[in-house]
Amino acid sequence: xxxxxxxxxxxxxxxxxxxxxxxxxxxxxxxxxxxxxxxxxxxxxxxxxxxxxxxxxxxxxxxxxxxxxxxxxxxxxxxxxxxxxxxxxxxxxxxxxxxxxxxxxxxxxxxxxxxxxxxxxxxxxxxxxxxxxxxxxxxxxxxxxxxxxxxxxxxxxxxxxxxxxxxxxxxxxxxxxxxxxxxxxxxxxxxxxxxxxxxxxxxxxxxxxxxxxxxxxxxxxxxxxxxxxxxxxxxxxxxxxxxxxxxxxxxxxxxxxxxxxxxxxxxxxxxxxxxxxxxx
Amino acid sequence: xxxxxxxxxxxxxxxxxxxxxxxxxxxxxxxxxxxxxxxxxxxxxxxxxxxxxxxxxxxxxxxxxxxxxxxxxxxxxxxxxxxxxxxxxxxxxxxxxxxxxxxxxxxxxxxxxxxxxxxxxxxxxxxxxxxxxxxxxxxxxxxxxxxxxxxxxxxxxxxxxxxxxxxxxxxxxxxxxxxxxxxxxxxxxxxxxxxxxxxxxxxxxxxxxxxxxxxxxxxxxxxxxxxxxxxxxxxxxxxxxxxxxxxxxxxxxxxxxxxxxxxxxxxxxxxxxxxxxxxxxxxxxxxxxxxxxxxxxxxxxxxxxxxxxxxxxxxxxxxxxxxxxxxxxxxxxxxxxxxxxxxxx
Amino acid sequence: xxxxxxxxxxxxxxxxxxxxxxxxxxxxxxxxxxxxxxxxxxxxxxxxxxxxxxxxxxxxxxxxxxxxxxxxxxxxxxxxxxxxxxxxxxxxxxxxxxxxxxxxxxxxxxxxxxxxxxxxxxxxxxxxxxxxxxxxxxxxxxxxxxxxxxxxxxxxxxxxxxxxxxxxxxxxxxxxxxxxxxxxxxxxxxxxxxxxxxxxxxxxxxxxxxxxxxxxxxxxxxxxxxxxxxxxxxxxxxxxxxxxxxxxxxxxxxxxxxxxxxxxxxxxxxxxxxxxxxxxxxxxxxxxxxxxxxxxxxxxxxxxxxxxxxxxx
Numbered sequence: 001x002x003x004x005x006x007x008x009x010x011x012x013x014x015x016x017x018x019x020x021x022x023x024x025x026x027x028x029x030x031x032x033x034x035x036x037x038x039x040x041x042x043x044x045x046x047x048x049x050x051x052x053x054x055x056x057x058x059x060x061x062x063x064x065x066x067x068x069x070x071x072x073x074x075x076x077x078x079x080x081x082x083x084x085x086x087x088x089x090x091x092x093x094x095x096x097x098x099x100x101x102x103x104x105x106x107x108x109x110x111x112x113x114x115x116x117x118x119x120x121x122x123x124x125x126x127x128x129x130x131x132x133x134x135x136x137x138x139x140x141x142x143x144x145x146x147x148x149x150x151x152x153x154x155x156x157x158x159x160x161x162x163x164x165x166x167x168x169x170x171x172x173x174x175x176x177x178x179x180x181x182x183x184x185x186x187x188x189x190x191x192x193x194x195x196x197x198x199x200x201x202x203x204x205x206x207x208x209x210x211x212x213x214x215x216x217x218x219x220x221x222x223x224x225x226x227x228x229x230x231x232x233x234x235x236x237x238x239x240x241x242x243x244x245x246x247x248x249x250x251x252x253x254x255x256x257x258x259x260x261x262x263x264x265x266x267x268x269x270x271x272x273x274x275x276x277x278x279x280x
Numbered sequence: 281x282x283x284x285x286x287x288x289x290x291x292x293x294x295x296x297x298x299x300x301x302x303x304x305x306x307x308x309x310x311x312x313x314x315x316x317x318x319x320x321x322x323x324x325x326x327x328x329x330x331x332x333x334x335x336x337x338x339x340x341x342x343x344x345x346x347x348x349x350x351x352x353x354x355x356x357x358x359x360x361x362x363x364x365x366x367x368x369x370x371x372x373x374x375x376x377x378x379x380x381x382x383x384x385x386x387x388x389x390x391x392x393x394x395x396x397x398x399x400x401x402x403x404x405x406x407x408x409x410x411x412x413x414x415x416x417x418x419x420x421x422x423x424x425x426x427x428x429x430x431x432x433x434x435x436x437x438x439x440x441x442x443x444x445x446x447x448x449x450x451x452x453x454x455x456x457x458x459x460x461x462x463x464x465x466x467x468x469x470x471x472x473x474x475x476x477x478x479x480x481x482x483x484x485x486x487x488x489x490x491x492x493x494x495x496x497x498x499x500x501x502x503x504x505x506x507x508x509x510x511x512x513x514x515x516x517x518x519x520x521x522x523x524x525x526x527x528x529x530x531x532x533x534x535x536x537x538x539x540x541x542x543x544x545x546x547x548x549x550x551x552x553x554x555x556x557x558x559x560x561x562x563x564x565x566x567x568x569x570x571x572x573x574x575x576x577x578x579x580x581x582x583x584x585x586x587x588x589x590x591x592x593x594x595x596x597x598x599x600x601x602x603x604x605x606x607x608x609x610x611x612x613x614x615x616x617x618x619x620x621x622x623x624x625x
Numbered sequence: 626x627x628x629x630x631x632x633x634x635x636x637x638x639x640x641x642x643x644x645x646x647x648x649x650x651x652x653x654x655x656x657x658x659x660x661x662x663x664x665x666x667x668x669x670x671x672x673x674x675x676x677x678x679x680x681x682x683x684x685x686x687x688x689x690x691x692x693x694x695x696x697x698x699x700x701x702x703x704x705x706x707x708x709x710x711x712x713x714x715x716x717x718x719x720x721x722x723x724x725x726x727x728x729x730x731x732x733x734x735x736x737x738x739x740x741x742x743x744x745x746x747x748x749x750x751x752x753x754x755x756x757x758x759x760x761x762x763x764x765x766x767x768x769x770x771x772x773x774x775x776x777x778x779x780x781x782x783x784x785x786x787x788x789x790x791x792x793x794x795x796x797x798x799x800x801x802x803x804x805x806x807x808x809x810x811x812x813x814x815x816x817x818x819x820x821x822x823x824x825x826x827x828x829x830x831x832x833x834x835x836x837x838x839x840x841x842x843x844x845x846x847x848x849x850x851x852x853x854x855x856x857x858x859x860x861x862x863x864x865x866x867x868x869x870x871x872x873x874x875x876x877x878x879x880x881x882x883x884x885x886x887x888x889x890x891x892x893x894x895x896x897x898x899x900x901x902x903x904x905x906x907x908x909x910x911x912x913x914x915x916x917x918x919x920x921x922x923x924x925x926x927x928x929x930x931x932x933x934x935x936x937x938x
Contacts, residue, residue, distance in 0.1 A: 060469045075828065102832050114825040119847050125833075132834030169557055170324070180833060199323040199496065200540040204553030226470045228544040233551055256544050270474040272499035273541045274526050 017187040017220050018086025020049040020072065025081030027067050027244075041067040043244035044081070049188070054214055054221040056231035056252060059241035060267065065224045068241075069190050072222065073107050074098050085188065103133040105188040106181035111197050112173035116165040122149070122176050123161040129183040148179040152209060171202035178209065189213070190222045195230055207233050228271050232256055240264045283311040283351075284490050285335070285373075285458060290348030292327070292334050302562045304330040304343065306514040309588070312458070312492070317484050319501030319522065320494045321537075322511035325558055331511070332460045332494045336375045337365055353457070374456040378463040381443030384435040390446055391417055391431040397453050420449040423487070425479050441472035445479065452483075458490040465500070477504055498537060502526070507594075510534050513558050513569035515585075520594035531596040532574045568599070576600045578613050586610075662854075665928065672925020678918035686731040693725040697882045705899050714903045717887075718894035723904050726882050727911065733883035734915055737799055737868040742861030742919075744803035749810030749860070750853055754841050756811070757818025768815065774808035783867060787876035794878050802867045810856035817852050821845045855926045862919040869912045884908035 027042040042064040049055050057065040070076040072083055074093050083090040085105060093101055109115040116125060126148055130141040149157035152175040165173055174194060181189060191210060195203040211234055214221050223234050231238050232252055240248040240255070240263065248261040259265045292305035305327040312318060322328045333339050335350060337357055350357040352373060357365075377383065384393060394417040398408045408416075418428040424445040435443055444464060451459060461480065465473040481504040484491045495501050501508055502522050510518040510533065518531040526538065539552040556573040559565050567582040568574070574581065580599050588595040589604035596602040600617050603610035666672040685692060694713075695701075700720040708715045714723035756767035786801045787793075821827060822845065830844045846853070871877050872885025879886060887908040896904045 060471050062469070073832075075831075099834055099836075102834060107828075107832055109825045109829060111825055115829050117826040117830070117844055117848070125829075128830070128835065129833040171557075177829070180829070183833075200498075201323060201537065201554035204540060204551045205555075207551070208553075229542055229549075229551070232544040232549060266471055268545065270471045271544060272474070272497070272503045273543050274498050274502045274538055275541065275543050 017051040017218060018088075019051050020188060020220060020222075021082075021084045022047050022049075022068075022072065023082045023084070025068070025071060025078045025083060027064070027071060027076065028079045040244050042071070042078070045239075045241075045244070045246055046081075047239055047246070047249070049220045049222060052214070052218045052220060053237070054211075054223060054235040056235035056238035057222065057224045057241060058226065058228060058231050058238050058267065060226050062243070063241040064244040065241050066192060069107070069192050069222065069224050072188075073105055073190050074101050075107075099132075103129070103184045104186055105190065106184075106186040108174075108177055108181050108189060108191040108194045110193040112170050112177060113165075113197070115177050116173055118165050120164075121161065122154075122163050122165075122168075122179075125176060126161075126180050126183055129180060133184045144183070145179075148182055149176075151182065151213075152176070152179045153205070154179070169202075170198050171205060174198060174202075174206055175209070178206075178213075182213070185217070186219060188220045188222070190224070192224045193226070194223075196225065196227055203230070210234055226267070228256060228268060229273075240267065284314045284353055285310075285312040286349070286351040287311070287335065288349045290331070290334060290350065291346045292330050292339065292343055293346045294330070294343040296342055300562055304514055304561060305334060307585075308348075308514075308516055310509065310516065310519070312490055314457070314490055315488050316507055317481075317491045317493070317505045319505035319508045320492055320511060321496070321498050321501050321508060323496055323537075323558070325513075325561070326511040327514040328494045328496075328511050329462055332375065332462050332492060335492070336373055336460050338375060372456060373458040373460065374451045374454055375460045375462060376444075376448055376451055376464050378466055380447035380464070381435075381440055381467075383447060384443060386435050389432055389434050390421075393446070393450055394420070394431075394453060397450050401454055416453065417449075420452050421446075423452060423483060424449045439472070440468050441476055444468060444476055448480070448483075452487070456489060458492070460492045460494065462494045463496070464493075466495070466497075473500070480504065499541060510537070513565065514561060515569065515597065516588065517570070517597045518591075518595065519588065520592065520596075524593045528592050529601055530591070531570075531598045531601060532576050533570050534596075536573075568597070576617060578617065580607070580609060580613050584610075666922065666925035669925040669928045671921045672923075672928070675918040675921025675923075675925070678914055679922065682731055682735055682915055682918070685728055686735050689729050689732060693728040695722040695725045697721060697726040697729040705894075705901065707900060708903055714907055715901050717890055717904065718899075719890075723887065723901075723907070726887055727884070727907055729882045730884040730887060730908065731911070733795060733881055734865055734868060734885070734912065737795060737802065737883075738861045738865035738915065738919070741799045741802040741806070741864035741868070742857050744799065745807040745860040745864070746810055746853060746857040748803065748807040749856055750814055750846070752807070753811040753814025754818050754846065757815040758822050758837075758841055758845065760819070760822075764815075767811075771808050771811045771815070774805075775812065777805075779805040779863075780867070780870065783871060784874065784876060787871055793876075795881055798868055798871055798877055799864075801871070802864045806860050806863050806867070810860060813856060814849065814852060817849055818845055821848055851926050855923055858919045858923040858926060862916045862923075865912060865916045865919070869908075884912050 023046050025042060025045050026040065029039045029041060031037060031039050045064070045068060047055070057068060059065050067076065071078050072090065074090055078091050081091075085101070088101065090101065123145055126145045127138055127141045130136045130144055131138065136144070145161060146157035149155070149160055154160040154172060154175050160172070168176065189210075194210070195206050198206065207230055210221065210223075213219065221234070223231060225231055235252050237250065238252045238255055239246050240261065242263040248255060248259065248264045255264065256268065259268055287308060287310045290305055290308045291303065294302040294304050296302070308331060320328045320331065330339070330343065334345050337360070339345055345358060348358065388396075391414060395408060395410070395413045398413060398416065402408065414431065417431050421428060421430055426442065426445055426449070430438065430442065430446065438446065448464070464480065465476050468476060477500055480491075493501055493505055502525060505522050508520055508522050508525055509516050510531065512533050518534045520530070525534065536552070536554045539550075540554070542549045542551050554573060559569050559572070567584055568586050571577050571581040578600060584599070584607055586597040586599045586602075587604050587606060588597045589602040591598070591602035599607065599610045600614050603614040605611070666676060698721060702712060702716045702720045702722060704716055704718050704720040706712055706716040712722050712724060714727060716722060717726070752767055752771065756764045756771070782805050783801050786804070787797065790797050790801070827840060827844055830840050835844070868877070868883070869885040869888070872883055873888045873892070875889055877883070877885060879889070885908070887904065891901070891904045896902070
């Protein structure tokens with residue numbers, strides 16, 4: 001897999017996806033009970049996701065990366081600052097506007113065991129966005145559903161369409177989650193730790209899928225993780241978050257090979273790999 | 281040195297409802313010497329946690345131990361129950377769980393927890409006045425690198441990492457000779473994981489207890505342990521000194537697993553997955569369970585279960601890499617594959 | 626840099642998990658669901674006893690005109706009789722056959738129990754789901770109303786309502802009972818809905834463009850069926866007891882024939898003094914058994930949602 005230059009599709013055309021501009025965004029929660037009254041989850045963060053690029057938000061739990069992801073997809077509202085998706089002001093979207101935004105900006109969740117309703121088949125889960133956003137009928141959507149299942153590597157699609165989540169492995173469930181996210185051809189994919197709950201042997205497959213999707217469809221990808229290896233493989237640029245602030249940013253490979261902030265160094269150090277152990 | 285823990289032929293079957301029997305652990309043999317720090321590595325469903333629970337007699341219905349001998353310091357553990365088993369937990373073996381930090385009583389402080397455990401496992405005639413509890417508590421907290429002022433705190437006042445250290449300290453109160461750590465840091469933040477694992481490693485070196493570390497993370501295991509066992513589909517497929525695992529030839533599954541890791545700082549990264557999925561353990565598996573996913577698979581692999589045979593500094597269960605004398609024809613097959621490879625290069 | 630993967634799993638015999646094809650379409654159809662539930666309930670020992678008793682009661686109620694030897698209201702027999710060949714349970718002070726009354730009485734007790742239970746559960750589910758799904762002011766208002774309803778003593782409230790309402794019919798009782806017993810169920814359902822709301826599949830449904838009602842009724846509610854069933858059986862139990870109490874105190878319709886009214890008349894006519902202990906014992910036992918059967922079935926409903934409680938037969 002070759003590195004696809006920023007903003008360009010594998011075919012060489014430029015991506016037509018709008019950029020995401022996060023401008024001085026903060027999220028402050030009011031805390032009830034003993035102790036201080038406020039908790040700052042995100043502190044004055046600014047960055048841009050250029051069209052068709054893959055940006056990584058890296059940090060440990062509590063760093064604010066998930067909160068930031070929720071604000072970018074509209075699930076939460078920032079306390080201050082703005083998030084623009086092209087011309088659209090995401091932070092002021094409500095009800096119907098938010099629904100329409102979801103057809104353009106989708107999310108891939110962390111826990112493949114919780115992201116699928118245990119009572120719905122794969123076909124149902126993937127068909128719903130087609131019915132809701134594209135007004136397709138269930139029968140009319142069937143071909144598209146099969147096409148999506150093939151895209152995420154669940155072949156033969158007819159066999160997988162009828163399955164229920166408990167009949168699928170973790171990796172297969174995550175692929176269903178990705179298929180659902182792709183249903184309406186989104187322009188932005190926010191992946192919140194998509195492989196951290198999968199076995200290591202399954203991760204490469206899902207990561208490759210995400211990388212291919214980005215290269216072939218020109219969509220923008222926001223990859224959120226504490227796993228630096230995944231970030232290295234998928235993203236062009238990373239931002240390291242610590243306690244809600246961006247402490248370091250830059251091209252992924254460069255930052256990982258030349259970490260400057262002590263938190264980045266700590267994070268790199270914490271990623272134990274068998275090869276690092278051998279060289280000790 | 282005789283083995284502290286001698287396990288032979290252990291099978292664990294799990295019966296969630298009538299008609300379904302899942303063999304989670306199949307024919308496991310292992311022997312641990314005093315003071316060893318062993319890692320048990322594998323992916324979801326390989327049976328590593330089940331094995332850990334079986335060894336410490338923590339299995340609950342519908343899982344049960346079927347056949348097998350578990351000898352701890354000469355005593356047959358499998359036959360113990362009730363009071364005799366409970367007494368064995370003092371100065372015997374103990375287990376630290378993944379969510380051990382959630383096992384703390386939220387309405388009692390840390391000192392009360394120590395008092396409770398010392399009292400529960402006191403030998404007859406032993407008393408534990410508060411002062412003694414506090415002294416012992418401080419000493420144990422020190423071993424897990426916590427300050428004495430933690431004694432007065434309640435669980436909700438401590439972070440996840442601190443609570444896990446407290447649960448380890450509580451286990452140490454029983455002066456166990458063997459501790460099983462079942463994914464002790466998986467539920468913790470990635471930076472805290474490193475710190476807690478470092479503490480566990482230092483602790484093991486200082487106190488000299490035998491330890492089994494169960495984890496899905498090969499990196500964590502190789503960093504802390506001196507011996508590694510790889511499990512797949514309920515069996516141990518490789519048993520090597522940790523330092524040797526990153527070099528040389530190994531069981532194809534181990535090699536495939538190693539291929540799933542890479543250093544994010546490297547200039548070139550080659551990341552691989554393992555296609556396919558583990559076999560359904562509710563069905564009998566003939567031959568090697570990894571055969572359907574193995575790049576080196578031969579005819580014999582589908583028919584005969586490979587026994588653990590010498591490979592490098594340890595053992596591996598592979599007809600091709602570690603052919604056993606006990607399996608007719610294995611050596612010939614292995615030689616053929618090796619010759620074929622030489623011809624290719 | 627390369628990510629090396631292979632094509633999807635090879636289909637070699639023994640490789641991978643051979644998964645049987647599941648049901649078509651989405652949420653399982655109601656008949657399949659009921660069939661499956663009944664089988665699981667039957668497997669549970671306690672639930673089986675409950676189902677048997679309930680089944681018998683329903684049978685008796687349905688076949689009342691065929692089983693009852695005499696008309697329950699006809700005052701053709703000599704009054705105050707002890708059990709004899711014609712009147713197996715004796716007769717009332719008005720000369721009515723107690724046995725026939727017992728049989729016809731099953732209808733009212735079952736009717737009120739089931740319908741009041743269903744209405745109470747319906748209200749509980751509606752309020753619980755909305756309160757659980759919409760945090761903030763909506764939740765606060767509904768929770769306050771629920772707590773208020775919980776705090777007010779049910780039975781006395783029932784008495785007051787029944788005493789003041791103009792019409793005295795079975796339906797009055799059904800409404801009164803339902804109105805006073807929805808609160809416990811609402812509370813439980815609210816907590817569960819509140820927990821489910823934050824589950825990722827609900828967020829995922831929102832990202833799929835699902836609207837509020839669809840999320841509540843097609844995503845959250847189907848995952849709460851055993852809780853709702855449990856609430857229903859609990860409410861039905863309470864309803865049976867409440868109905869009997871109201872009738873016994875004379876707050877029901879004295880012209881209907883139910884187990885409660887038999888007890889009412891037994892009390893009025895001093896059955897203990899006249900030695901007609903069957904007239905007291907029979908309806909009391911019947912009421913208790915019906916309430917018990919609902920509770921026993923509830924044990925089985927627990928097993929439906931928690932597979933670990935399922936007994937191996």
